[in-house]
Amino acid sequence: MTGNPVVVVTGRDDTTADWVVEELHDRHVPVVRLDPADIGESLIMDARIGGGSTTWRGRITTPSRVLDLAGARSLYYRRPSPYSVTYMHLDPPDALFAENEARYGLGGVLSALPGCLYVNHSARISRAEMKPEQLQTAARLGFDIPATIVTNDLAAAREFAAGHGSIVYKPLRSPRIHAGQARTIWAQEIDPNALDESLVAMPHVLQERVDKVADLRVTMIGNRAFGVRVDCDLLDWRCANGTRAEYTPIPVPDDLAGRMRAYLDAYRLVFGCFDFALTASSGPVFFECNANGQWAWLPGADAMAAAFADVLQKGL
Numbered sequence: 338m339t340g341n342p343v344v345v346v347t348g349r350d351d352t353t354a355d356w357v358v359e360e361l362h363d364r365h366v367p368v369v370r371l372d373p374a375d376i377g378e379s380l381i382m383d384a385r386i387g388g389g390s391t392t393w394r395g396r397i398t399t400p401s402r403v404l405d406l407a408g409a410r411s412l413y414y415r416r417p418s419p420y421s422v423t424y425m426h427l428d429p430p431d432a433l434f435a436e437n438e439a440r441y442g443l444g445g446v447l448s449a450l451p452g453c454l455y456v457n458h459s460a461r462i463s464r465a466e467m468k469p470e471q472l473q474t475a476a477r478l479g480f481d482i483p484a485t486i487v488t489n490d491l492a493a494a495r496e497f498a499a500g501h502g503s504i505v506y507k508p509l510r511s512p513r514i515h516a517g518q519a520r521t522i523w524a525q526e527i528d529p530n531a532l533d534e535s536l537v538a539m540p541h542v543l544q545e546r547v548d549k550v551a552d553l554r555v556t557m558i559g560n561r562a563f564g565v566r567v568d569c570d571l572l573d574w575r576c577a578n579g580t581r582a583e584y585t586p587i588p589v590p591d592d593l594a595g596r597m598r599a600y601l602d603a604y605r606l607v608f609g610c611f612d613f614a615l616t617a618s619s620g621p622v623f624f625e626c627n628a629n630g631q632w633a634w635l636p637g638a639d640a641m642a643a644a645f646a647d648v649l650q651k652g653l
Contacts, residue, residue: 340366340367340410341367341408341409341410341652342366342367342368342369342402342404342408342409342410343361343366343367343368343369343409343410343411343412343413343649343650344368344369344370344371344404344409344411344412344413344447344450344453345357345358345368345369345370345371345412345413345415346371346372346373346412346413346414346415346417346447347370347372347413347414347415347416347417348372348374348415348416348417348418349372349418351415351416352633353415353416353631353632353633354370354413354415354416356633356638356639356641356642356645357413357642357645357646357649358370359642360642360643360645360646361646361649361650364646364650366410366646366649366650369397369399369402369403369404369409370399370402371397371399371402371404372417372418373417373418373420373439373440373443373444373447374417374418374419374420374421375399376420376439376443379399379400380397380398380399380443381397381398382395382396382397382398382442382443382446383395383396383397383398384397384406384446392407392449392451393406393407393446393449393450393451394406394407397443397446406446406450406451407450407451407452409450409452409453410453410454410649410650410652411453411454411455411456411648411649411650411651411652411653412447412450412453412454412455412456413456413645413649414455414456414457414458414459414462414629415629416629420436420437420439420440421436444459447459448460452652452653453652453653454607454648454649454651454652454653455607456607456608456645456648456649457606457607457608457609457628457629458605461604461605461606461628462606462628462629464604465604465606465609465626465628466510466628468509468510468542468625469487471625471626472485472623474600474603474604475600475623475626478596478599478600478603479596480596480600480621480622480623481619481620481621481622481623482622482623483505483544483545483546483547483622483624484497484501484544484545485542485543485544485545486542486543486544487509487540487541487542488536488540488541488543489536489537489538489539489540489541490536490537491532491533491534491536491537494532494536494541494543495529495532497543498527498529498532498543499529501545501546502545502546503526503545503546504526504527504529504543504544504545504546505524505525505526505527505543505544505545505546505572506524506525506526506527506541506542506543507522507523507524507525507542507544508522508542509540509542523572523573524572524573525572525573526546526572527543546572547614547616547622548616548617549614549615549616549622550615550616550617551566551567551568551569551614551615552566552567552568552569552612552613552614552615553565553566553567553587553611553612553613553614553615553621554567554610554611554612554613554635555589555593555594555597555610555611555613556608556609556610556611556630556632556635556641557594557597557598557601557608557609557610557611558607558608558641558644558645558648559607559608559644559647559648560594560598561644562589562593562594562597563586563589563632563635563637563640563641563644564586564587564588564589565584565585565586565587565635565636565637566584566585566586566587566615567582567583567584568582568583568585569581569582569583584635584636585636586636586637593620593621597609597611597626600626601626604628606628607648608628608645608648609626609627609628609630610626610627610630610631610632611623611625611626612624612625612626612627
């Protein structure tokens with residue numbers, strides 16, 4: 338393999354990344370795969386700047402690869418493991434300090450590779466996760482969105498529920514780590530009579546329930562849009578685990594694809610997974626965009642892997 342490498346930042350057990358890496362290997366594109374959690378003897382960094390250099394120079398060494406920091410073609414940021422310190426003799430406060438140093442040291446260098454295309458940049462992913470901003474951006478770009486309130490005011494929540502009848506609660510961010518495991522709270526319909534004083538403890542997102550006939554998941558990779566209609570009898574099809582949902586590839590209208598590309602451009606993203614409701618009386622209703630979403634289990638995943646490889650291989 339020749340040429341500048343593609344960097345894949347993810348954990349060991351990531352079948353989604355495996356699809357893309359295999360596609361790149363088939364094209365003889367060099368790949369350096371690393372997990373920041375391996376920082377220590379399994380991952381050594383030597384990064385330098387200054388002394389006449391205005392960009393980072395040096396290397397990151399893994400057991401099987403050496404990455405020249407000035408030579409990365411592109412970086413695919415997938416699902417890295419949480420930072421952890423392998424030296425177990427450290428006391429908890431010292432271990433936490435070391436983990437933060439690793440996050441901002443290694444993570445900081447990886448976020449500043451010169452001449453590198455990020456798919457997607459970790460800082461841009463973090464910004465794009467803010468659901469209140471997502472909805473405002475989508476509305477500004479002409480998407481239909483559900484009526485929404487973000488509040489910890491019980492009176493305001495009850496007034497909103499009274500004005501919209503059936504309402505839905507969804508978390509502002511998930512999953513959360515609990516007892517060492519990732520757990521997710523799915524969107525769920527809320528009985529307005531169940532709203533009580535516990536709401537004041539934190540902001541809650543409440544939305545009008547959209548009268549949908551199906552869901553639409555669109556995976557946007559560069560300028561290519563892969564649409565899948567999801568028929569499911571659950572409010573949130575993502576908790577069906579594939580057993581109660583039917584997935585049908587469908588074309589994405591050019592105007593919708595154009596607005597999604599404009600949405601990603603607003604966040605300087607290359608890729609995103611969009612979720613919409615399909616209604617009988619109007620166009621798609623925007624729910625959210627996941628800037629680091631899953632796609633390998635959808636029909637057409639082989640074509641999506643090829644689209645990722647196209648973008649990563651080309652670089653900037």
